[in-house]
Amino acid sequence: MTGESEPEVTADVLGTLVVRVDGVPVSLGHTRQKAVLVVLLTEAGQVVPPDRLIERVWGERPPSRARSVLRTYLSHLRRALAGTGITITWRGTGYLVTAGPGTVDLHRFRRLLTEARSTDDPWRASALADEALGLWRGEPLAELDTPWAHSTREHLRREHAAARADWIDWALTCGRHGELVPELLTRATDDPLDERLAGQLMLALYYEGRQADALEHYQRTRRQLAEELGTDPGPALQDLHHRILSADSSLVIPESRPARESGPAAVPRQLPAPPLPFVGRRDELEHLDAVFTTAGPGATVVISAIAGAGGIGKTWLALHWAHRHIDDFPDGQLFVDLRGFSPDGEAMNSAAAVRGFLDALGVEPGRLPADLHAQAALFRSLVAGKRMLIVLDNAADTGHVSALLPGGRSCTVLVTSRNRLTGLVAGHGAQHFPLDLLTKGEALALLRSRLGADRVDAEPEAVADLLASCGRFPLALGIAAGRARTQPALSLASLAAELAELGLGALDSDDPGASVPAVLSWSLRALAPQEATAFALLSAAPGPDIGLPAATSLLALSPEQTHRTLQALVDASLLDRDVQGRYTMHDLIRAYATTLTSAVPEPERQAALDRVVDFYLQSAVNADRLLDPHRAPIRLGSPSSGVRPQPMADLPDALAWLDVHHPHLLAAQHVAARLHRDQKVWHLAWALSTFHGRRGHRHDKFAVWRAALDAAGRLHDPVARIFAHRLLGSAHAELQRHSNAIEHLHQALDLAQAHGDRLQQARTYDTLAWAWARQGDPGLALENSRYALELFRALEQPVWEANALNTVGWYAAQLGDYDTARNHCEAALTLHRRHQDLDGEAEALDSLGFIDHHTGRHHEALNFYEQSVALFRALGNTVEVARVLDGTGHPHLALGRPTLALHAWREAMELYREQGRDSDAERIQRQLDHLENSVAAGHDSAC
Incomplete structure (x- = not known):
């Protein structure tokens, strides 16, 4: 040996x-x-x-x-x-x-x-x-x-x-009902038809002194059994119900443990069962692994605060990671649900949690110090030098966990909370793990694990609808899967249709642990009244997200107060803040917040929406003035009290703001229409016109002016109706709806003539010219453009006169009258430069390029085209950049430069496609195909 x-x-x-x-x-x-x-x-x-x-x-x-x-x-x-x-x-x-x-x-x-x-x-x-x-x-x-x-x-x-169920029975007999209730509530949510589990939960609640809750859970189980299976609870559960109802003397609350024998205390192993099945979260698990590996047991305390909205899966992630690493903590694992966002509104106080840990570590009740600080010190002494895992679940704030943190350098702590616990991160060096939605792949894997691959794969379209309705939110997916699992005859298509029809209501339940609205409501209880009101109002804010300036106007607070309020909602995981600093709300959270708006008085709600609509309107007008400084202004009136419009520094700043806030402006018009703010409806359409033209948003232009025409019909303002008919006619023309375009433009012209508005007559003739040209009739286009030119001259409107001069020249060129065309376009260019109208200058340069190319002056044509493109690029007018590049390819080709023609046309085609101008893109593609074939065949020696 x-x-x-x-x-x-x-x-x-x-x-x-x-x-x-x-x-x-x-x-x-x-x-x-x-x-x-x-x-x-x-x-x-x-x-x-x-x-x-x-x-x-x-x-x-x-x-x-x-x-x-x-x-x-x-x-x-x-x-x-x-x-x-x-x-x-x-x-x-x-x-x-x-x-x-x-x-x-x-x-x-x-x-x-x-x-x-x-x-x-x-x-x-x-x-x-x-x-x-x-x-x-x-x-x-x-x-x-x-x-x-x-x-x-x-x-x-x-x-x-089965083992877990047996253990629960034994643990209840041993008086461990207090620590079992949170787990049993969760398990009952996952499997609401398990009668044994229902009985265990009822017994634990009764032992906790919560007889009413135990009886309520019985009734909930009875209803679900009747609805789902058409049956009543079995004899055992009925008998338990009667015994609880009558406070049967046989239901003696067991003592917590028998008298301890001398010897070493048992190693605490308090972790609840690991979540099975567990899917996804690979990146988060790897991140936790990396932190743990870097520090490691025996090296330093690793405090990881896992934050996220209710139902996002914080506890599941913490428990799954804990069970994967259970062998790394040979001295035991402590777990406590601090109930920081409990449905009954009563969080566990730190003193009770500390006593629970001391109890698990074998401290006799007689040895417990009376003072919390002394108890916390004893706890730190007992875990010092031990390799233990401490999981603090559902913490309300940093103060909730401070007394539960070990003082040595050997333990690992995981903290989950809906709040971000910035004090824990700053004061204790905690690693912060914000938990987001599941990926599409993870969400699909969750459904497959709950319902089986065959059932999920058999209805791919319904599954896609389910994922969309649940928004990749784990709790929502779990509820949907639970409903499908307990009703195996129910098709997933029927379930998806129910979710689509009922929305958040389909994810509600009598069981607060299995209800999205109930779970989110627990977060609301921790908010201050001003924060709760802001949460409700933000759900109605127009657009997919909101920035600090718009929120400041919505809430009528100072920027500093608004920032603090939004940050509180971020900390509570009810809002997210993206890398651009904008605040977003998950669709399910927004749907829940919308249900709370009724708690805000109607006048206050409407005033908030008026302010945010005014913010977007006034800011858009500020931006439009930079896009087109020569555009005649409209009378907006004063904004609502508390509105702080966004200032714009320059043209690039204005374009950038409009690009970001375009969806918010469209949504703001919808809000204004819903509130019957007709003046703001057509003013928003007006404020977007220049931007829509430069970015090629043809369908959006049509939508906003159709809404503007409806609103203008209710106003006693002929200018609003003329504008709406004229711009809606223009939108119809862009979408190739020629008869509608001409009809609306003639209505605008009739209204302008009836009210003696010569400026609107001139502008309508100008638009009619463009509409006839779109319809392929340059003769009528030239005729209407001449009418417009005469009126603008008579009105002494030099910039509009210059526009009309260029328009006459352009249509004359289309008809082959190049001398008339050149004279008018050169006069237009001079006038535009005199008045520093860059837009008009770029248009005139493009026209002269076209004229020179068609009269054989290809080098001169390219010079004009290049100047025009440079100006349009500087103005952010991608619509006109595409059109001028389209023209540029022809003189390049005429000069034997096919490569340069290819470059110009390829860029033009990409822009046409981005703008949804499919017929133009197809035409360019044909030109490119022909040119590339010619080059490949060696037909062009310039290649």
């Missing part, structure tokens, strides 16, 4: 396969090789024939020469396992794995449960089951994805669930 002790060998298959010798992992090779060992360890002590082993490892698609590959894997595994006491041998018809008693966690799990179920001592049974359940570290047989693995995994899950 050498006197050396045998090495401690463990093999884990209840999670990712790990074989350890004295705590050190053994290298087992690649995943498929490990899968072979997983199958053998699962069947340890039994002979597994090669064909069965191949089927379980590879499923229906084994490799060619599978037996040869299997023998190679087994040879490598034997070498890797040498000295571990785990052997693989051939026994007559197959392979046999032999391992020491207690080596394989699965078999140890089953032996511990058998022993627990055979004892009459509930405290011993509870301890044995606790140890058995502690062996689970995630998804069993994680290396395998075969039919056998799926079937075995499902069987193991049922074993785990």
Whole structure:
């Protein structure tokens, strides 16, 4: 004998396969090789024939020469396992794995449960089951994805669930009802038809002194059984209900534990069961791993604050990570639900949590100091130097957890909260993990794991609708999956239709833990009144998000007060702030917030919406003045009190603001129309006209002016109606709806003539000219443009006169009268430059380029085109940039420069496509195809 002790060998298959010798992992090779060992360890002590082993490892698609590959894997595994006491041998018809008693966690799990179920001592049974359940570290047989693995995994899950249910019974008998209630509430949400679970929750609630809640849960279970299965609760649950109802004397609240014997205290293992199945969150898990690996047990305290909205999956992530790393904390794990956002509104105070931890660490009640600070100090002393994991779930704020933080350098702490706990990050060096929505792939995987791949894959369109309705929000997906799972005959298409029709109402439930509105309401209780009002008002703000300036006007607060209010909502995970500093609200949270607006008095709601609409209107007009300084202004009137319009520095600043806020301006017009603010409806359309023209938003231009015409019809303002008919006619023309265009333009002209408005007559003639040209009639276009020119001259409007001169010249050129065209366009260019009208100058340069190209002056044409493009680019007018580049290609081609023509046309085609100008893009594509074929065939020597 050498006197050396045998090495401690463990093999884990209840999670990712790990074989350890004295705590050190053994290298087992690649995943498929490990899968072979997983199958053998699962069947340890039994002979597994090669064909069965191949089927379980590879499923229906084994490799060619599978037996040869299997023998190679087994040879490598034997070498890797040498000295571990785990052997693989051939026994007559197959392979046999032999391992020491207690080596394989699965078999140890089953032996511990058998022993627990055979004892009459509930405290011993509870301890044995606790140890058995502690062996689970995630998804069993994680290396395998075969039919056998799926079937075995499902069987193991049922074993785990049965073990957990037995443990709960024993724990209730041992007086541990207080710590069980949070877990039982969660489990009852996931499986509302489990009568045994319902009974356990009722009993725990009753022991907690919550008889009414226990009876209410019975009624909820009874209703769901009747609705879903058409049956009543079984005799056992009915009997328990009667006993609770009558406060039966047999329901004696058990003592928390028998008298302790002398000796070392048990290692606390308070972690609730790991979430099964758990999907996604790979990046977050890797981030947590990285933090833990960098610091590591024994190095420093790692405090990770996992923040996110209610129902986003914070606790699931924390528990899943904790169970994956459970072996790294040999001195135990402490867990407490601090109920910071509890449905009953009563958070656990820090003193109760500290006492619970001291109790778990074996401190006799008589040794407990009376003072909280002394209790916290004792707690820190007991965990000092120990490698423990402390999970503080559902914290309200930093103060809620301060007394529960260890003082040494050996423990790891995970804190979950809906608040961001900035004090914990700043004061204790915590790592902050904001938790976001699931990815599309993760959301789909969650549904597949809950409902089965076959059911999900059979209705892909319905699944896509479900994912859209639930917004990749884990709680919402879980509720939808739970409803589908308890109603197997219900098609996913029917469920998706219900969600689409009822919205947030379809995700409501009598059970507060399984209701999106209820869970979100718990966050609301922690808000100050001003913050709660802001939350409701923000849900009605126009657009997909909101910036600080718009929010300042909406809430009628100072910028500083608004920032503090928004930050409070961000900290509560009810708002998100993106990298641009804009505030966004998840669709489900917005839907919930919308239900709260009725709590805000109607006059206050309308005043807030008036202010935010005024903010967008006044800011858009500021931007428009920079886009077109020569445009005649309209009378806006004073903005509402509390509105702070956005100042604009210059043209690029104005364009950038309009690009960002275009959807908000469209939404603001909808809000104004809903509030019957007709003047603001048409003013918003007016403020967007220049921008729409420069960016090519043709359909949006049509929509805003159609709304403006409806609003103008209710106003006693002929100018508003003339504008609306004229601009709506222009929008029709851009969309090739020629008869509608001419009809609206003639109505605008008739109104202008009837009211003696010569300026509007002139502008309508100018638009009519353009509309006839779009319809392919340059003769009528020239005729109407001449009418416009005469009126502008008579009105002494030099900029508009210059526009009309260019228009006459352009249509004359279309008809081949190049001398008339050049004279008018040169006069226009001179007038535009005199009045520093860059837009008009660029238009005139484009016209002169066209004229010179068609009169054989190709070099001069290119010079004009290049100047025009440069000006339009500076003005941000991508619509005209595309059109001028379209023209530029022709003189390049005429001069034997096909490469330059190709460059110009390719850019023009890309811009046409971005602007939705499909017919122009197709025409350019044909030109490019012809030119590229010619170049490829060598027809053009310039190439």
